[in-house]
Amino acid sequence: MSIRAPMSHLPTHEVENQPAAMGDINLYAIDVALQEAVQRENATWAEPEMTGFGAVMGRAESRDLARQADKHSPEIRPFDPYGRRINEVEFHPAYHDLMGIAMKGRVHNFAWAHDGKDGAHAAQMVLAYLFNQxxxxVSCPMAMTYAVYPALTAQADIFASLKDALLSDEYDRRSIPWSEKTGxxxxxxxxxxxxxxxxxxxxTKATPVGAETGPGKAYLLNGHKWFCSAPMSDAFLTLAYTENGLTCFFLPRWKPDGSRNNLFIQRLKDKVGNRSNASSEMEFIDTYAVMVGPEGRGVPTIIEMVQHTRLFCIMGSAALMRTGLVQALYHANNRRVFQKRLIDQPLMRTLLADMALESEAASQLMMRVAGAFDRAEKSPLEQGYKRIGTAIGKYWVCKRTPNFVYEAMECHGGSGYVEENILGRMYRESPVNSIWEGSGNVMCLDVLRAMGREPESVEALVAELKEASGANPHYDAAFKEVRDSLATGAVSESRARWFTEQMAKLLQANILIRHAPNEVSDTFAATRLGPHGGLAYGTLPDGAPVDFILERAAGSLFTS
Structure with a gap:
């Protein structure tokens, strides 16, 4: 990794005992655990792309683009200078640069560009994970573009017309009909x-245009939508009621005749974080749309899209953890306190090692769920794992992220609590994935719904968890407790958070026991499933293999 030298001297003092600005790093090359997960999920064929993209996203220039895009939030442009209603959003040039980087890196479509290849979705998540660090x-439009494929396949004629444009790696920022764009x-x-x-x-209501109704036919939509993110996307999937129930519709920004569609942006949300991404409130007034999938089956049609965006939520939160950890490791390695580097202080080492365990467990669960997306069509057990594992992972990984990023911020002291530091932006970003695409309680209820309606999902989890039985006493005890709760019948709604949390920690421990070094898996099981962990990070037991865990987490971060 490169380190940038100080730019200037101050007249009253030299800046001492402060880390130099982090230079260029390769986010993939320094992540040993991620590389192991890539091998496990049969995605090593994509390592050239991962390594190259890790270098792109680890550049100081990329971090500065992210800073600019966050600082200069998008602005609404409802009218042109002559009073015509245009309903557009204007972005800072840094946002457009990042969109170009993301699409060239295929953050939005890598899996579909290699559809059917083992490990394609796992590789997709690695690229997105590197970008989100x-x-x-920008990940919001990337996530939705990635996730739209399964829903669109319910309407073959629409999908066929869009496929080439969706598979393009070109970012075309022009506000023109999608059919005239390069991507x-x-x-x-x-x-x-x-x-x-x-x-x-x-x-929101949908009224047919003319006498013909049904899939592939045109409708006019009237109503409102409360959260419409990435409103400058070229087209959208949405839900509206016909006479026969809630139905899915394809809604382009431009009508087939080349005129603007009736998408009336009322305002942009002033969000806590995720500020580079425009999130709007939208009114539909006779807005042109085409029915997708069976009438009255809108939720089943769009639900697979939701599954894919939830996978992106797991990934996004895991990426925030990894960013926080890398930033904390770098700072601690280059800052001295009480005559020692921070990284050499026993209490700081314990804290960073504990955070490293959490970060690795989050990324490993992300990759395991992504692997289930790759294998679901060929294996009922993998289909079951995908169904319930996505909800469990989204609940737990996203829920753990805000406190994790805060701990990384605290490792820096006061310098972490200023907006010039990347961690301020990451901290504001950290709650978003838990709230979007189903908040915590919604995800726990979804876990119960899967257990009740799709018992094969529970079968898949139990079969997976059995694979690690007998390897760790803390794991075995926690697994028994969960199985006993299942044996007594349905888990009550009031216990849904407890059950989902336990299942998440068991799934993480299972992956680590089977695939990570014993130093990692045993410490994780003892502190997350056993009695040896605390409520805050940094409470590892005496004798924990802190040195090993830190060396594994840092990779080559300090070897330069």
Missing amino acids: TEGG MTMGMFMTEKQGGSDVRANS
């Missing part, structure tokens, strides 16, 4: 004020 806002992105508008995650409470 630098910037999260396109897509979004999803579901949420309304009165319903939130309860989309069946939506009130």
Whole structure:
């Protein structure tokens, strides 16, 4: 890794005992655990792309683009200078640069560009994970463009017309019909004020254009949407009610005749974080759309898209953890306190090692769930794992992230609590993945729903968890407790958070026991499933292999 030298001297003093600005690093090359997961999930064939993209996203220049895009939030442009309604959003040039980097790196479509190849979705998540360690806002249109494929396949004629544009790696920022562009992105508008995650409470209505109705036919939509992120995407999937129930629709920004569609942006949300990404409130007034999938089956049609965006949420939170850890390791390695480097202070070493365990467990679960997406069509057990594992992973990894990033910020002291530091942006970003695409309680209820309606999902988890039985007493005890709760019947709704949390920690421990060094898996099991961990990070037991864990987490970060 390169380190940038100080730019100037101050007239009253030299800047001492402060780390130099982090230079260029390769985010993939320094991540040993991620490389092992790539091998496990049969994605090593994509390592040239991962290594190259890790270098791109680890550049100081990329981090600065992310800083600029966050600082200069998008602005609404409802009218042109002559009073015509255009309903557009204007972005800082850094945002467009990042969109170009993301699409050239195929953060939005790598799996579909290699559809059917073992490890394609796992490789997709690695590329997205590397991108999200630098910037999260651009990830929103990337996630939705990636996730739209399964839903669009429910309407073969529409999918066939869009496929080439969706598979392009060209970012075309022009506000023109998608059919005239070199590449396109897509979004999803579901949420309304009165319903939130309860989309069946939506009130948007769809009226057919002409006498013909049904899939592939044109409708006019009237209603509102409460959270419409990435509104400058070229097209969207949305839900609206016909006479026969809640239905999915394809909604382009431009009508087939080349005129602007009736997408009336009311305002942009002033969000806590994710500020480079525009999130809007939208009114539909006779807005042109085409039905996708069976009428009245909107939720089943779009639900697979939701599954894929939830996988992106797991990935995004795991990436924030990894960023926080790398930043904390770098700072501690280059800052001296009480005559020692921070990295040599026993209490700091314990804290960083504990955080390293959490970060590795998060990324490993992300990769295991992504692997299930690769294998689901060929294996009922993998289909079951994908169904319930996505909900469990989204709940737990996303829930753990804000406190993790805060700990990384605290490792820096006061310098971490200023906006010039990357961790301020990461901290503001950290709650978003837990809230979007189903908040914590919604995910726990989804776990219960999967258990009740799709018992094969529980079968898949139990079969997987059995694979590590007998290797660790803390794991075995926690597994028994969960199995006993299942044996007594349905888990009650009031216990859904407990059950989901236990399952998440068991799934993480299972992966580590089977695939990580014993120093990692035994310490994780003892502190997450056994009695040897605390409520805060940094409470590892005496004798924990701190040195090994830190060396593994840092990789080649300090060897330069």
